[in-house]
Amino acid sequence: MSTATPSRQPVTGTAAAPRTRRPLLLDLYGTAVGKKYAMAISGIALMGFVLFHMIGNTKMYLGAVELNEYAEFLKKLLYPLAPKESVLWILRAGLLGMLALHLHAAWSLTVLNRHARSVRYQSARDYQEASLASRSMRLSGIVVLLFIVWHLLDLTFGVVNTVGADGEFVRSEVYANVVRSFERWPVALFYVVANLLLGLHLTHGAWSIFQSLGWNNPRFNAWRTAFARGFAAVVVIGNISFPIAVTIGIVSV
Amino acid sequence: MTRTVKNLTLKVWRQNGPDDKGHFETHVIDSITDEASFLEMLDVLNERLIDENKEAIVFDHDCREGICGTCSLMINGQAHGPQRATTTCQLHLRSFNDNDTIVIEPWRASAFPIIKDLMVDRAAFDRIVESGGFITSPTGGAPDANLIPVPKPVADAAMDAAACIGCGACVAACPNSAANLFVGAKITHLNLLPQGQAERYKRAEAMVDEMDEHFGSCTNHGECSAACPKEISLDVIALMNKDYRSAKFKNRKQLSRK
Numbered sequence: 468m469s470t471a472t473p474s475r476q477p478v479t480g481t482a483a484a485p486r487t488r489r490p491l492l493l494d495l496y497g498t499a500v501g502k503k504y505a506m507a508i509s510g511i512a513l514m515g516f517v518l519f520h521m522i523g524n525t526k527m528y529l530g531a532v533e534l535n536e537y538a539e540f541l542k543k544l545l546y547p548l549a550p551k552e553s554v555l556w557i558l559r560a561g562l563l564g565m566l567a568l569h570l571h572a573a574w575s576l577t578v579l580n581r582h583a584r585s586v587r588y589q590s591a592r593d594y595q596e597a598s599l600a601s602r603s604m605r606l607s608g609i610v611v612l613l614f615i616v617w618h619l620l621d622l623t624f625g626v627v628n629t630v631g632a633d634g635e636f637v638r639s640e641v642y643a644n645v646v647r648s649f650e651r652w653p654v655a656l657f658y659v660v661a662n663l664l665l666g667l668h669l670t671h672g673a674w675s676i677f678q679s680l681g682w683n684n685p686r687f688n689a690w691r692t693a694f695a696r697g698f699a700a701v702v703v704i705g706n707i708s709f710p711i712a713v714t715i716g717i718v719s720v
Numbered sequence: 721m722t723r724t725v726k727n728l729t730l731k732v733w734r735q736n737g738p739d740d741k742g743h744f745e746t747h748v749i750d751s752i753t754d755e756a757s758f759l760e761m762l763d764v765l766n767e768r769l770i771d772e773n774k775e776a777i778v779f780d781h782d783c784r785e786g787i788c789g790t791c792s793l794m795i796n797g798q799a800h801g802p803q804r805a806t807t808t809c810q811l812h813l814r815s816f817n818d819n820d821t822i823v824i825e826p827w828r829a830s831a832f833p834i835i836k837d838l839m840v841d842r843a844a845f846d847r848i849v850e851s852g853g854f855i856t857s858p859t860g861g862a863p864d865a866n867l868i869p870v871p872k873p874v875a876d877a878a879m880d881a882a883a884c885i886g887c888g889a890c891v892a893a894c895p896n897s898a899a900n901l902f903v904g905a906k907i908t909h910l911n912l913l914p915q916g917q918a919e920r921y922k923r924a925e926a927m928v929d930e931m932d933e934h935f936g937s938c939t940n941h942g943e944c945s946a947a948c949p950k951e952i953s954l955d956v957i958a959l960m961n962k963d964y965r966s967a968k969f970k971n972r973k974q975l976s977r978k
Contacts, residue, residue, distance in 0.1 A: 491969075494968065495965075498929060499898075499937035500932075500938075500960070503937060503961070504961075576939075579936055579937055580896035580897065583829060583830050583831065583897035583898070583934075584829050587828065588828050590797060590823040591797050592895075593797030594943060595946035597895060597942065597943050601941045601942075602895070604939065675939070678940050678954065678957060679938075681960075682962075683955050683958030
Protein backbone atom coordinates (compact mmCIF):
# COMPACT_ATOMS: atom_id res chain seq x y z
CA MET A 468 0.00 0.00 0.00
CA SER A 469 1.39 3.35 -0.88
CA THR A 470 -0.46 6.04 0.95
CA ALA A 471 0.93 9.44 1.64
CA THR A 472 2.26 9.75 5.15
CA PRO A 473 0.03 12.18 7.01
CA SER A 474 1.85 14.98 8.76
CA ARG A 475 1.91 14.26 12.44
CA GLN A 476 2.37 16.18 15.62
CA PRO A 477 5.46 15.33 17.69
CA VAL A 478 5.08 11.90 19.27
CA THR A 479 5.82 13.00 22.80
CA GLY A 480 3.04 14.95 24.39
CA THR A 481 5.27 17.43 26.13
CA ALA A 482 7.37 18.34 23.11
CA ALA A 483 6.94 21.91 21.99
CA ALA A 484 4.82 22.53 18.93
CA PRO A 485 6.90 23.05 15.79
CA ARG A 486 7.84 26.68 15.45
CA THR A 487 7.46 28.57 12.24
CA ARG A 488 10.73 28.19 10.40
CA ARG A 489 12.73 31.05 9.08
CA PRO A 490 15.67 30.64 6.70
CA LEU A 491 18.45 28.74 8.44
CA LEU A 492 20.81 31.60 9.23
CA LEU A 493 18.03 33.88 10.48
CA ASP A 494 16.63 31.01 12.51
CA LEU A 495 20.04 30.44 14.08
CA TYR A 496 20.54 34.16 14.68
CA GLY A 497 17.16 34.32 16.39
CA THR A 498 18.43 32.70 19.59
CA ALA A 499 21.07 33.84 22.04
CA VAL A 500 23.20 30.77 21.33
CA GLY A 501 23.01 31.53 17.59
CA LYS A 502 23.98 35.16 18.21
CA LYS A 503 27.01 33.94 20.10
CA TYR A 504 27.95 31.98 16.98
CA ALA A 505 27.70 35.25 15.05
CA MET A 506 29.85 36.99 17.69
CA ALA A 507 32.48 34.26 17.45
CA ILE A 508 32.59 34.05 13.64
CA SER A 509 32.69 37.82 13.17
CA GLY A 510 35.25 37.94 15.97
CA ILE A 511 37.50 35.55 14.08
CA ALA A 512 37.23 37.71 10.94
CA LEU A 513 38.07 40.86 12.91
CA MET A 514 40.96 39.10 14.64
CA GLY A 515 42.33 38.13 11.23
CA PHE A 516 42.14 41.77 10.23
CA VAL A 517 43.92 43.19 13.28
CA LEU A 518 46.68 40.59 12.99
CA PHE A 519 47.44 41.29 9.33
CA HIS A 520 46.99 45.04 9.84
CA MET A 521 49.67 44.89 12.52
CA ILE A 522 52.00 42.72 10.42
CA GLY A 523 51.58 45.02 7.41
CA ASN A 524 52.34 48.09 9.48
CA THR A 525 55.67 46.73 10.68
CA LYS A 526 56.90 47.69 7.18
CA MET A 527 57.13 51.16 8.71
CA TYR A 528 60.43 50.02 10.24
CA LEU A 529 61.78 49.34 6.73
CA GLY A 530 61.21 52.94 5.68
CA ALA A 531 58.81 55.15 3.77
CA VAL A 532 59.23 53.41 0.40
CA GLU A 533 58.41 49.93 1.76
CA LEU A 534 55.30 51.09 3.65
CA ASN A 535 53.93 53.19 0.79
CA GLU A 536 54.54 50.37 -1.66
CA TYR A 537 52.68 48.01 0.66
CA ALA A 538 49.70 50.40 0.63
CA GLU A 539 49.86 50.46 -3.14
CA PHE A 540 50.08 46.63 -3.20
CA LEU A 541 46.82 46.38 -1.22
CA LYS A 542 45.09 48.53 -3.86
CA LYS A 543 46.41 46.29 -6.61
CA LEU A 544 45.55 42.95 -4.98
CA LEU A 545 45.01 40.38 -7.78
CA TYR A 546 45.58 43.14 -10.38
CA PRO A 547 45.54 42.77 -13.40
CA LEU A 548 43.29 39.70 -12.99
CA ALA A 549 40.78 41.83 -11.08
CA PRO A 550 40.27 45.57 -11.53
CA LYS A 551 42.31 47.84 -9.28
CA GLU A 552 40.94 48.18 -5.74
CA SER A 553 38.16 45.65 -6.45
CA VAL A 554 39.59 42.97 -4.18
CA LEU A 555 40.36 45.62 -1.58
CA TRP A 556 36.75 46.79 -1.65
CA ILE A 557 35.46 43.23 -1.34
CA LEU A 558 37.65 42.77 1.71
CA ARG A 559 36.51 46.12 3.12
CA ALA A 560 32.86 45.25 2.57
CA GLY A 561 33.33 41.88 4.26
CA LEU A 562 35.11 43.53 7.16
CA LEU A 563 32.42 46.19 7.59
CA GLY A 564 29.75 43.51 7.41
CA MET A 565 31.49 41.47 10.09
CA LEU A 566 31.90 44.58 12.26
CA ALA A 567 28.20 45.40 11.84
CA LEU A 568 27.27 41.81 12.74
CA HIS A 569 29.55 41.87 15.79
CA LEU A 570 28.01 45.16 16.96
CA HIS A 571 24.43 44.12 16.33
CA ALA A 572 24.83 40.80 18.12
CA ALA A 573 26.57 42.52 21.04
CA TRP A 574 23.87 45.16 21.22
CA SER A 575 20.92 42.76 21.11
CA LEU A 576 22.54 40.33 23.58
CA THR A 577 23.18 43.22 25.96
CA VAL A 578 19.53 44.24 25.74
CA LEU A 579 18.49 40.61 26.33
CA ASN A 580 20.78 40.34 29.34
CA ARG A 581 19.46 43.58 30.85
CA HIS A 582 15.92 42.24 30.54
CA ALA A 583 16.98 38.92 32.04
CA ARG A 584 17.70 40.68 35.34
CA SER A 585 15.32 43.61 35.49
CA VAL A 586 15.87 44.06 39.24
CA ARG A 587 19.58 44.04 40.01
CA TYR A 588 21.23 42.75 43.16
CA GLN A 589 20.81 45.29 45.93
CA SER A 590 24.00 44.24 47.70
CA ALA A 591 27.55 44.08 46.37
CA ARG A 592 28.44 41.03 44.27
CA ASP A 593 31.55 39.06 45.11
CA TYR A 594 32.76 37.75 41.75
CA GLN A 595 34.90 34.62 41.78
CA GLU A 596 35.88 33.92 38.19
CA ALA A 597 34.77 36.89 36.10
CA SER A 598 37.93 38.72 35.08
CA LEU A 599 38.62 42.38 34.41
CA ALA A 600 38.64 41.48 30.71
CA SER A 601 35.32 39.62 30.75
CA ARG A 602 33.61 42.27 32.86
CA SER A 603 34.76 45.13 30.65
CA MET A 604 34.02 43.68 27.19
CA ARG A 605 31.39 46.31 26.45
CA LEU A 606 33.55 49.21 27.63
CA SER A 607 36.67 47.99 25.82
CA GLY A 608 34.61 47.28 22.72
CA ILE A 609 33.13 50.79 22.69
CA VAL A 610 36.53 52.43 23.14
CA VAL A 611 37.98 50.30 20.32
CA LEU A 612 35.02 51.27 18.10
CA LEU A 613 35.57 54.97 18.81
CA PHE A 614 39.25 54.44 18.12
CA ILE A 615 38.44 52.85 14.73
CA VAL A 616 36.37 55.91 13.80
CA TRP A 617 39.16 58.26 14.85
CA HIS A 618 41.77 56.11 13.12
CA LEU A 619 39.88 56.24 9.80
CA LEU A 620 39.34 60.02 10.10
CA ASP A 621 43.04 60.43 10.88
CA LEU A 622 44.89 58.21 8.42
CA THR A 623 42.34 57.29 5.74
CA PHE A 624 40.34 60.50 5.28
CA GLY A 625 42.88 62.87 6.80
CA VAL A 626 40.16 64.95 8.43
CA VAL A 627 41.87 65.08 11.81
CA ASN A 628 45.43 64.69 10.52
CA THR A 629 47.77 67.67 10.55
CA VAL A 630 47.73 69.15 7.10
CA GLY A 631 50.71 68.19 4.94
CA ALA A 632 53.54 70.53 3.99
CA ASP A 633 51.79 71.36 0.70
CA GLY A 634 48.64 72.24 2.61
CA GLU A 635 46.78 69.13 1.50
CA PHE A 636 46.40 65.61 2.95
CA VAL A 637 47.92 63.13 0.50
CA ARG A 638 46.50 59.70 1.30
CA SER A 639 49.09 57.66 -0.54
CA GLU A 640 51.92 59.11 1.57
CA VAL A 641 51.14 56.65 4.34
CA TYR A 642 54.49 56.86 6.06
CA ALA A 643 54.51 60.64 6.34
CA ASN A 644 50.88 60.70 7.49
CA VAL A 645 51.57 58.18 10.26
CA VAL A 646 54.62 60.04 11.50
CA ARG A 647 52.82 63.42 11.43
CA SER A 648 49.90 61.94 13.33
CA PHE A 649 51.95 60.25 16.06
CA GLU A 650 54.16 63.29 16.58
CA ARG A 651 51.17 64.70 18.49
CA TRP A 652 51.59 63.05 21.90
CA PRO A 653 47.87 62.97 22.85
CA VAL A 654 47.19 61.02 19.64
CA ALA A 655 50.02 58.60 20.39
CA LEU A 656 48.68 58.16 23.93
CA PHE A 657 45.12 57.54 22.72
CA TYR A 658 46.48 55.00 20.25
CA VAL A 659 48.36 53.16 23.02
CA VAL A 660 45.39 53.18 25.43
CA ALA A 661 42.95 51.99 22.75
CA ASN A 662 45.26 49.16 21.79
CA LEU A 663 45.74 48.06 25.38
CA LEU A 664 41.94 47.89 25.66
CA LEU A 665 41.84 45.97 22.37
CA GLY A 666 44.27 43.52 23.97
CA LEU A 667 42.00 43.20 27.01
CA HIS A 668 39.04 42.62 24.69
CA LEU A 669 40.99 39.93 22.82
CA THR A 670 42.16 38.04 25.93
CA HIS A 671 38.53 37.29 26.75
CA GLY A 672 37.08 37.27 23.23
CA ALA A 673 39.64 34.96 21.65
CA TRP A 674 39.04 32.44 24.44
CA SER A 675 35.27 32.84 24.29
CA ILE A 676 35.26 31.87 20.60
CA PHE A 677 36.03 28.27 21.48
CA GLN A 678 33.15 28.02 23.96
CA SER A 679 30.65 29.80 21.71
CA LEU A 680 31.45 27.60 18.73
CA GLY A 681 31.33 24.49 20.89
CA TRP A 682 35.00 23.72 20.27
CA ASN A 683 35.73 21.83 23.39
CA ASN A 684 38.22 19.02 23.64
CA PRO A 685 40.15 18.06 26.76
CA ARG A 686 43.23 17.63 24.59
CA PHE A 687 43.42 21.27 23.62
CA ASN A 688 41.33 23.05 26.28
CA ALA A 689 44.45 24.06 28.20
CA TRP A 690 45.67 25.89 25.08
CA ARG A 691 42.57 28.01 24.63
CA THR A 692 43.53 30.62 27.23
CA ALA A 693 47.17 30.51 26.16
CA PHE A 694 46.16 31.14 22.55
CA ALA A 695 43.95 34.09 23.53
CA ARG A 696 46.65 35.71 25.66
CA GLY A 697 49.37 35.05 23.11
CA PHE A 698 47.30 36.45 20.26
CA ALA A 699 46.38 39.56 22.26
CA ALA A 700 50.02 40.07 23.28
CA VAL A 701 51.33 39.82 19.70
CA VAL A 702 48.75 42.28 18.33
CA VAL A 703 49.11 44.77 21.18
CA ILE A 704 52.91 44.75 21.31
CA GLY A 705 53.10 45.21 17.54
CA ASN A 706 50.51 47.97 17.45
CA ILE A 707 51.71 50.08 20.36
CA SER A 708 55.30 49.88 19.13
CA PHE A 709 54.40 52.24 16.24
CA PRO A 710 53.40 55.37 18.20
CA ILE A 711 56.18 54.69 20.69
CA ALA A 712 58.72 54.41 17.86
CA VAL A 713 57.56 57.74 16.46
CA THR A 714 57.49 59.41 19.88
CA ILE A 715 61.06 58.40 20.73
CA GLY A 716 62.27 59.15 17.20
CA ILE A 717 63.09 55.68 15.83
CA VAL A 718 60.64 56.33 13.02
CA SER A 719 60.68 59.86 11.62
CA VAL A 720 60.32 61.70 8.35
CA MET B 721 35.16 19.28 71.64
CA THR B 722 35.00 22.95 72.33
CA ARG B 723 32.23 24.84 70.69
CA THR B 724 32.94 28.27 69.34
CA VAL B 725 30.17 30.74 69.84
CA LYS B 726 29.69 33.58 67.40
CA ASN B 727 27.82 36.86 67.23
CA LEU B 728 26.58 37.83 63.80
CA THR B 729 24.68 40.68 62.22
CA LEU B 730 22.33 39.71 59.39
CA LYS B 731 21.03 42.01 56.71
CA VAL B 732 18.13 40.04 55.30
CA TRP B 733 16.03 40.93 52.25
CA ARG B 734 12.35 41.23 53.18
CA GLN B 735 9.74 41.51 50.48
CA ASN B 736 6.07 41.07 51.17
CA GLY B 737 5.17 39.64 47.77
CA PRO B 738 6.10 39.71 44.10
CA ASP B 739 5.07 43.34 43.63
CA ASP B 740 6.43 44.73 46.90
CA LYS B 741 9.50 46.96 46.64
CA GLY B 742 11.38 45.14 49.36
CA HIS B 743 14.10 46.26 51.75
CA PHE B 744 16.94 44.98 53.90
CA GLU B 745 16.15 44.24 57.54
CA THR B 746 18.90 43.99 60.14
CA HIS B 747 18.90 41.27 62.77
CA VAL B 748 21.51 40.53 65.41
CA ILE B 749 22.29 36.92 66.23
CA ASP B 750 23.77 36.68 69.72
CA SER B 751 26.01 33.76 70.57
CA ILE B 752 25.23 30.93 68.20
CA THR B 753 27.42 27.84 67.88
CA ASP B 754 29.44 27.69 64.70
CA GLU B 755 28.37 24.09 64.29
CA ALA B 756 24.98 25.41 63.26
CA SER B 757 24.25 25.37 59.57
CA PHE B 758 23.28 28.56 57.81
CA LEU B 759 19.64 27.52 57.58
CA GLU B 760 19.60 26.46 61.25
CA MET B 761 20.71 29.97 62.08
CA LEU B 762 17.74 31.30 60.09
CA ASP B 763 15.52 28.79 61.94
CA VAL B 764 16.75 30.19 65.27
CA LEU B 765 16.07 33.71 64.06
CA ASN B 766 12.60 32.73 62.83
CA GLU B 767 11.72 31.12 66.19
CA ARG B 768 12.64 34.39 67.84
CA LEU B 769 10.62 36.44 65.33
CA ILE B 770 7.58 34.21 65.90
CA ASP B 771 7.99 34.61 69.68
CA GLU B 772 8.05 38.36 69.17
CA ASN B 773 4.85 38.08 67.12
CA LYS B 774 6.65 39.13 63.96
CA GLU B 775 6.50 37.47 60.61
CA ALA B 776 9.09 34.75 60.00
CA ILE B 777 11.54 35.10 57.12
CA VAL B 778 10.44 32.99 54.16
CA PHE B 779 13.16 30.91 52.52
CA ASP B 780 13.32 27.74 50.42
CA HIS B 781 14.69 24.53 51.92
CA ASP B 782 13.94 20.85 51.80
CA CYS B 783 16.40 17.97 52.23
CA ARG B 784 19.13 19.96 54.00
CA GLU B 785 21.58 17.35 52.72
CA GLY B 786 22.80 19.27 49.71
CA ILE B 787 21.13 17.02 47.15
CA CYS B 788 17.64 18.35 46.46
CA GLY B 789 18.40 21.76 45.02
CA THR B 790 15.69 23.60 46.94
CA CYS B 791 17.75 25.96 49.08
CA SER B 792 19.13 29.10 47.53
CA LEU B 793 20.28 32.48 48.96
CA MET B 794 22.81 35.00 47.76
CA ILE B 795 25.13 35.28 50.76
CA ASN B 796 27.57 38.20 50.79
CA GLY B 797 27.32 38.48 47.02
CA GLN B 798 27.95 34.80 46.34
CA ALA B 799 25.36 32.20 45.41
CA HIS B 800 25.21 29.57 48.19
CA GLY B 801 27.77 31.58 50.16
CA PRO B 802 31.56 31.61 50.36
CA GLN B 803 32.32 27.88 50.43
CA ARG B 804 32.87 26.26 47.05
CA ALA B 805 30.90 23.17 45.98
CA THR B 806 28.47 23.64 48.85
CA THR B 807 24.77 24.38 49.00
CA THR B 808 23.46 26.89 51.51
CA CYS B 809 22.04 24.10 53.69
CA GLN B 810 25.48 22.51 53.95
CA LEU B 811 27.17 25.82 54.69
CA HIS B 812 28.04 26.18 58.37
CA LEU B 813 28.77 29.17 60.51
CA ARG B 814 32.41 28.09 60.83
CA SER B 815 32.80 29.65 57.37
CA PHE B 816 32.22 33.06 58.95
CA ASN B 817 34.11 35.14 61.50
CA ASP B 818 32.86 36.43 64.80
CA ASN B 819 31.03 39.78 64.47
CA ASP B 820 30.66 39.40 60.71
CA THR B 821 27.85 41.18 58.93
CA ILE B 822 26.18 38.79 56.50
CA VAL B 823 24.03 40.12 53.67
CA ILE B 824 21.34 37.70 52.47
CA GLU B 825 19.46 38.29 49.21
CA PRO B 826 17.21 36.12 47.07
CA TRP B 827 18.29 34.87 43.62
CA ARG B 828 17.66 37.71 41.22
CA ALA B 829 16.58 37.03 37.64
CA SER B 830 13.52 38.07 35.70
CA ALA B 831 12.79 34.36 35.15
CA PHE B 832 12.91 33.75 38.92
CA PRO B 833 10.29 36.12 40.32
CA ILE B 834 10.40 36.60 44.08
CA ILE B 835 7.46 34.96 45.83
CA LYS B 836 8.23 36.34 49.26
CA ASP B 837 11.36 37.43 51.12
CA LEU B 838 14.09 35.00 50.03
CA MET B 839 11.88 32.53 48.14
CA VAL B 840 11.83 32.63 44.34
CA ASP B 841 9.82 30.78 41.71
CA ARG B 842 12.13 28.58 39.64
CA ALA B 843 9.38 27.14 37.40
CA ALA B 844 11.28 28.39 34.34
CA PHE B 845 13.66 25.45 34.93
CA ASP B 846 10.69 23.07 34.86
CA ARG B 847 9.58 24.53 31.52
CA ILE B 848 13.04 23.81 30.10
CA VAL B 849 13.14 20.23 31.40
CA GLU B 850 9.62 19.63 30.07
CA SER B 851 10.73 20.73 26.63
CA GLY B 852 13.38 18.03 26.25
CA GLY B 853 14.83 16.70 29.49
CA PHE B 854 13.52 13.17 29.03
CA ILE B 855 14.17 10.01 27.03
CA THR B 856 11.88 7.63 25.20
CA SER B 857 11.80 4.56 27.38
CA PRO B 858 10.01 1.39 26.44
CA THR B 859 7.25 0.24 28.72
CA GLY B 860 7.00 -3.39 29.78
CA GLY B 861 9.32 -5.59 31.75
CA ALA B 862 12.47 -4.07 33.18
CA PRO B 863 15.42 -4.70 30.85
CA ASP B 864 18.42 -6.59 32.13
CA ALA B 865 20.97 -4.47 33.90
CA ASN B 866 23.91 -3.42 31.71
CA LEU B 867 22.04 -4.45 28.58
CA ILE B 868 23.19 -1.27 26.87
CA PRO B 869 26.98 -0.93 27.00
CA VAL B 870 28.17 2.53 28.07
CA PRO B 871 31.90 3.28 27.93
CA LYS B 872 33.19 4.17 31.38
CA PRO B 873 34.51 7.66 30.45
CA VAL B 874 31.14 8.50 28.87
CA ALA B 875 29.28 7.25 31.92
CA ASP B 876 31.54 9.37 34.13
CA ALA B 877 31.08 12.52 32.06
CA ALA B 878 27.31 12.03 31.88
CA MET B 879 27.21 11.43 35.63
CA ASP B 880 29.17 14.63 36.29
CA ALA B 881 26.54 16.54 34.30
CA ALA B 882 23.69 14.62 35.93
CA ALA B 883 24.92 15.82 39.33
CA CYS B 884 23.07 19.10 38.62
CA ILE B 885 20.40 19.57 41.26
CA GLY B 886 18.67 22.45 39.47
CA CYS B 887 19.10 24.93 42.33
CA GLY B 888 19.55 27.92 40.02
CA ALA B 889 22.82 29.14 41.52
CA CYS B 890 24.27 29.36 38.00
CA VAL B 891 21.55 31.81 36.95
CA ALA B 892 21.88 33.73 40.21
CA ALA B 893 25.66 34.01 39.90
CA CYS B 894 25.69 34.86 36.20
CA PRO B 895 26.02 38.60 35.55
CA ASN B 896 23.58 38.07 32.63
CA SER B 897 21.12 35.71 34.37
CA ALA B 898 21.95 33.06 31.79
CA ALA B 899 20.92 29.45 32.39
CA ASN B 900 23.47 27.92 30.02
CA LEU B 901 25.17 25.85 32.72
CA PHE B 902 21.87 24.32 33.85
CA VAL B 903 20.62 23.62 30.32
CA GLY B 904 24.09 22.48 29.25
CA ALA B 905 24.18 20.03 32.15
CA LYS B 906 20.76 18.59 31.31
CA ILE B 907 21.61 18.28 27.61
CA THR B 908 25.06 16.79 28.28
CA HIS B 909 23.67 14.32 30.77
CA LEU B 910 21.25 12.80 28.23
CA ASN B 911 23.06 13.49 24.96
CA LEU B 912 26.20 11.62 25.96
CA LEU B 913 24.40 8.40 26.86
CA PRO B 914 23.12 5.83 24.36
CA GLN B 915 19.67 6.05 25.93
CA GLY B 916 19.47 9.72 25.04
CA GLN B 917 20.38 9.44 21.36
CA ALA B 918 16.84 9.10 19.98
CA GLU B 919 15.91 12.67 20.93
CA ARG B 920 19.43 14.08 20.98
CA TYR B 921 19.04 16.89 18.45
CA LYS B 922 15.39 17.59 19.06
CA ARG B 923 16.28 17.92 22.73
CA ALA B 924 19.13 20.33 22.07
CA GLU B 925 16.96 22.54 19.90
CA ALA B 926 13.87 22.45 22.11
CA MET B 927 15.71 23.09 25.38
CA VAL B 928 17.84 25.93 23.99
CA ASP B 929 14.79 27.55 22.39
CA GLU B 930 12.88 27.27 25.67
CA MET B 931 15.85 28.68 27.60
CA ASP B 932 15.81 31.65 25.25
CA GLU B 933 12.28 32.50 26.38
CA HIS B 934 13.38 33.09 29.96
CA PHE B 935 17.07 33.74 30.43
CA GLY B 936 20.00 35.90 29.33
CA SER B 937 22.98 34.89 27.22
CA CYS B 938 26.33 33.39 28.13
CA THR B 939 29.36 35.70 28.05
CA ASN B 940 31.78 33.07 29.35
CA HIS B 941 32.57 34.69 32.69
CA GLY B 942 32.68 31.32 34.46
CA GLU B 943 30.74 32.59 37.50
CA CYS B 944 28.13 29.83 37.10
CA SER B 945 30.63 27.01 37.41
CA ALA B 946 32.29 28.68 40.41
CA ALA B 947 28.93 29.02 42.17
CA CYS B 948 27.68 25.54 41.25
CA PRO B 949 27.38 23.36 44.35
CA LYS B 950 28.02 20.35 42.12
CA GLU B 951 30.95 21.97 40.29
CA ILE B 952 29.50 21.40 36.82
CA SER B 953 32.14 22.29 34.25
CA LEU B 954 31.81 24.95 31.55
CA ASP B 955 32.43 22.09 29.11
CA VAL B 956 28.70 21.30 29.20
CA ILE B 957 27.98 24.72 27.66
CA ALA B 958 30.34 24.02 24.77
CA LEU B 959 28.65 20.66 24.16
CA MET B 960 25.23 22.32 24.23
CA ASN B 961 26.36 24.92 21.68
CA LYS B 962 27.76 22.19 19.45
CA ASP B 963 24.64 20.03 19.61
CA TYR B 964 22.39 23.05 19.06
CA ARG B 965 24.29 23.91 15.88
CA SER B 966 24.09 20.27 14.70
CA ALA B 967 20.40 20.19 15.57
CA LYS B 968 19.68 23.18 13.37
CA PHE B 969 21.16 21.38 10.38
CA LYS B 970 19.89 17.89 11.12
CA ASN B 971 16.33 18.87 11.94
CA ARG B 972 16.03 20.87 8.78
CA LYS B 973 16.97 17.84 6.72
CA GLN B 974 14.18 15.87 8.33
CA LEU B 975 11.60 18.61 8.07
CA SER B 976 12.36 19.35 4.43
CA ARG B 977 10.71 16.05 3.52
CA LYS B 978 7.32 17.42 4.52
